[in-house]
Amino acid sequence: MQIITLTSDLGLKDYYVASVKAQLLQEIPNALCIDISHQIKPFDSIEAAFQLRSCFHQFPKGTVHLVGVDCEPYLPNKLQPGQPESILAYPTVVEFQDQYIICSDNGFIGAFLDTDPPQALYRYKSIEEFPDQWNFMLKNCFIGLAKNIIHQKAFPEFCETVNKFKRAFTPVPQIEHNLIIGNVIHIDAFGNIITNIFKSDFERFGLDVPFTISYQKRNDDIDTISKAYNDVPMGDRVAIFNENQRLEIAINRGANAGSGGADRLFGIRLGESVRVAFFPRGSVQKISSLL
Structure with a gap:
């Protein structure tokens, strides 16, 4: 076959x-x-x-x-x-x-x-x-x-x-001393937001370092990576590393709620930026003071 x-x-x-x-x-x-x-x-x-x-x-x-x-x-x-x-x-x-x-x-x-x-x-x-x-x-x-x-x-x-082929512009994350700035590269049929930020990008900052994921709506920041969508209540926002180890932002069962997935609820479009700010260990600073 x-x-x-x-x-x-x-x-x-x-x-x-x-x-x-x-x-x-x-x-x-x-x-x-x-x-x-x-x-x-x-x-x-x-x-x-x-x-x-x-x-x-x-x-x-x-x-x-x-x-x-x-x-x-x-x-x-x-x-x-x-x-x-x-x-x-x-x-x-x-x-x-x-x-x-x-x-x-x-x-x-x-x-x-x-x-x-x-x-x-x-x-x-x-x-x-x-x-x-x-x-x-x-x-x-x-x-x-x-x-x-x-x-x-x-x-x-x-x-x-x-031995030559056409190159294409594909955005890569910008990584600074306490910040990753990535982009939305795909929105799937569920409205889940898939980024160009990989788990390995997180690991560069060390294990168990506090962080905040932010995007267009600053009041919807996420500070936890879940193992699965159902780790949060239905209708809540969630961040996971998908099977390809990319950072994904979703609404648990949001596509079944009639209001759409994370893309519609957060107003996020392809190409828009997603920021991950890492806090110094023991710090109580807000993300706004780090950016």
Whole structure:
């Protein structure tokens, strides 16, 4: 059984995902198709990278991941006068941790890898010769590339090796002497707020050091990391480290209350800052005096 995952911005309202899966099963009958998400914001390769990276480590070696987000190629014949070649985007195969990702080099690769190096990068430059593949790339191009990989076709027969890819801006936490300033990088279907602050960032300040987590509404500060949502009463705010060790802020069962999750109740949006201030041991200072 060959595992193939799908990540796209196609949504679930239309027939598009079904069409992709039908073509996939025709080309690779033994495929076990797993959906990562088809609700990526249109053309948002950064969100696609977050979703796939969050579960990538759970898949076995040899898994092939297809990412159909903003994947129409941008080829030399589309360049306008004065436009740099750096904006060109080709279908690309990323080999990473003995798995394969087929995507467009549109910033997704840089966001997904962050500072990790790939094992190899391959560009499908022959796409220039097959304009019939330009439309609906996930179906008409990426599945064919996946088939080549699964059948162990030598990469030089259908791709060329490259060593560069587009970087993407992904915010990183600012860490100062008593302060971490991070950002909201994702809001899930429950309205839970996921940040780019990791448990390891907390641990840099030592164990059992008092802290306060603050965001837009200062009267909703949190000073405890819970093990689970139900550690607090229903409707209360809670902070946890999720399964990927990211700081997450939530309302326990807030999404079931009819008023929405933490994002709506706190008025927090993607990209906004989250601050964690650490107090000196034994200090009774308020956070306002530390910032």
